Amino acid sequence: MRWPNGPAGLCFGGDWNPEQWPEPVWHEDVALMRQAGVNLVSVGVFAWSWLEPEPGRYTFDWLDRALDLLHRAGIGANLATPTAAPPPWFALAHPDALPVTAEGVRLSHGSRDTYCAAAPAYRAAARRIAAALAGRYAGHPALAMWHVHNEYGSWCHCDHVAGAFRAWLRRRYPDLAGLNAAWGTAFWSQRYSAWEQVLPPRATQYLPNPHQALDFRRFWSDELLAAFREQRDLLRAAAPEVPVTTNFAFGDWVPVDHRQWAGEVDLVAVDGYPAGSGIEAEQQTAFLADLARHWAGGAPWLLMEQSPGTLGDRGAQVAKPPGRMARLAVSSLARGSRGAMFFQWRASAAGAEQFHSGLVPHAGPASRIFAEVRELGGLLPRLAEVDAGAVSAEVAIGWDAPSWWALRQPQLPADRLDYLGALARAHRTLWLAQVTADFADLSGDLSGYRLVLVPSHYLAGDRVAGAVERYVAGGGQLVVWYFSGVADRTGRVRLGGYPGAFREVLGVWAEEFHPLPPDVTVPLSDGSRGTRWSEHLHLAGAEPVSRYAGGELAGRPAVTRHRYQAGLAWYVSTELDQTAYPGLVGAALAAAGVRPGGLPPGVEVVRRRAAGRGWTFLLNHTAEPVRVPGAGYELVSGARVDRELALPPGGFAVLRTGREPE
C-alpha cells in the first residue's frame, strides 16, 4: 500500500476523542502523545452530533483546531466518518431508519449503532456527513488515513431490508425456481410464488429455513459493504492519495465476510479483544492476528484497537500485569501488524464505556499504565524494520466464514458443533507446538503449505473439493475433522455418504453420524476417548489409525489415513481428547516434515523473512526465566547475541539474522 502521509515507522496510538474533553486537556493530550511517541490517532469516530448538531449545519471549528494541533505535533490523523452513531435528531426525523429486530421490535436511539444500514435516509445522511468531512479535510496536512464508520456489524430486519434482500436474491438466482430449489422450499410448504413473499429471516414459529438464514448473512455482509463503499468512494475521490480503511470487529454478532471485505480496503484493520485473562489471551491474540493476515492476503495489516490496561474475563475487567500490554502488542507485530493502536487514548470520565481502560487512565499520566505506554512507544521504532518481512508459515488452517455462519444454525445434528472452537483448538495446538499457522481459503492454491488442517469446514462446493484434491494429489498433507464437506455452498447436503466433498481424497465414507451428548464419551483403540461426535465410518482406500473400542461403533474406524497419489490425507471422525488431539497433529506435522519449535513450553516463536534477512520473535509468556538458542542482533535490547538468549519472565526479544537494514 502506498501511504505518502502515513507514519514513518510502525503506527502507535489510539482513539482520541477531543469532543469528550475541554480544550486545555487536548493540549495536555498532545504533549503526552509526543512524550510517548504516538504518531497516529483515530479521531471523530463517534462525533456525528458534534459535527452536525442539526441537519445540514456543520460545526467543524473544533475539529479544525484538534487536527491543527495534531499536525503541529507531527501526529497523523486517522480521520473517521462518524456514521456508527447517528445523532438523536436523525432518529426522530427518520423513524423508518431505526433498526428492527428479528422479533419486530423497533429500537430507539440511546446507544450507538442504532440505524438500519439499508434505510435510504440513513445511507443518504451517512454520505452527506462523509462528503462534508471529505470536502473540509481532504487537503489537511494531518490527514493520514480515513477510518470509515466503526466495526460494521449492526443488524436490521425491517421492510427496507426485505426489499434490498429481494433485490440481492434476484441477482443471485436466475428466477424463483432457482431460489426455491436452493432453499429447499419443498420442505414445510415454503414454496414462493412471487418475489414479494420473500422476507428476511424474522422470528417465526419453529425452526427457520437454514438456507434463507445463510443467504441473509451473505446478503447483509454485501449490504454493509455497499454502505462502506459509498463512503470510501467519495473519500477517495476527494483525496486519492489517502488510504481508506474500516476497523473489523470479530465475533458471532458480526455478519461481515472479512476476507471478501479485505479486498475493498487499502489496509486491513482489526480490533482485538480476547476473552479471558489467562494464557488464552495470548492464544486468541495470535489467532486473530493470523486471521487478519489471511484476510489481508499476507500483506501487512493493522491492529487498530486493543485494550491498554485490562482483559475481559467472565464479567470482570482484569488488569493486565506489568509488561503484558507490550507483549501482547508485540505478538501482533510478529504476526504482521503494522503497529499497535489502542482503544482509547484517554479513559472517558463519563458515558457508556467510562470504565474502559485508556492509555491515559483515570488516574492520569503519573501511572504505571502510562509509564508502560511510554516504554512501548520507545520500543516500536527499534522494531520498525520487521515490517519488511513476510511471516513464514508451513501449515495452514482452512477458513470459511459461511461455514461458521451455517454452524450457528439450530437444525444441525448436534448443537455442540462449534466452528470457532474447532479452529481455535487446531490453532492453539500449533501455537503450543511453536508452529506458526496461516489461515487459508481452501478454494485457492494450497501448494505452498506442507500441511493443511481442516476443522468443521461444513460447506464445500466443487471448487473447494477440487482444490483440496489437487493439493493432496500433488504431495500435500491434509487433516480433515468431522462435519466438513457435508453440504454445498447453499447448505444442501452432498449425498452418497459424508464427508461428501472430501470422500475420495480421504478414502472413507460415513453412513451415519453418531453425535454424543455432553456427558457421553467413546473409548478408542489407542486408549484415548472421543467426545462430542462419532461416525459410522467405512474405509474406501484409507487405513485405520485408531478404531472405536466400545459402544455401537466398536471395531469401526475412528481416525484414518489415506495415501492419495503423492499426498496423505487423515480423517478424524470424533473429538479427540487432550492427549490424542496433539498426538494426531504431531504425527501429521512429522509426516509433513514440519518441525515443532522445540523451545521451553510457554514460549511463542514467529519468524518473518525478507530477501537476505530474517527476524525471529521470541516471547516468554511464563513466570520463569528461559534460555533459548539463537544468534544475531537483538532489536529490543540492541545487543548482539552469540549463541543463546536469556528471556526474563514475561520478556520478549526480536532477533535479526542476515544483513543490516539499508
Ligand code: GLA
Ligand atoms: C470496540 C469499539 C470501540 C470500543 C471498544 C471497547 O472495538 O470499536 O468503540 O467500544 O470496542 O472495547
